[in-house]
Amino acid sequence: MAEERRHRSFMTGQEIAETFNNQEVLQMETRLKDIETRLQETHDRLVATDDWDELEELREASATLREESRRLLADIRKAKEKFSDSIHFGKTN
Numbered sequence: 001m002a003e004e005r006r007h008r009s010f011m012t013g014q015e016i017a018e019t020f021n022n023q024e025v026l027q028m029e030t031r032l033k034d035i036e037t038r039l040q041e042t043h044d045r046l047v048a049t050d051d052w053d054e055l056e057e058l059r060e061a062s063a064t065l066r067e068e069s070r071r072l073l074a075d076i077r078k079a080k081e082k083f084s085d086s087i088h089f090g091k092t093n
Helices: 002-009 013-048 052-088
Strands: none
16 A cells, blocks of 8 residues: 555656656747747748848848748657657657
8 A cells, every 4th residue: 555655646657758758849839839930030030121131131130030930849759759759669868
């Protein structure tokens, strides 16, 4: 009985890995949403501007945000695949 209570009071290695992975992925997804918001704001400004200098700045900012978004999506996929593989093979780290 005491052993059972002690076991329930500690997270298993798999639970720790799931929690860590979920937090890591959630942070990346939050960053991605921020990038998407900034990208939409940049796009809205692009459509509204008549200033050629600002237009060029906004185009560059948009390209940078799209590239950052692609890298972050790749990182999210890798983190999810790594975690999925570790659970499939019984590994937690």
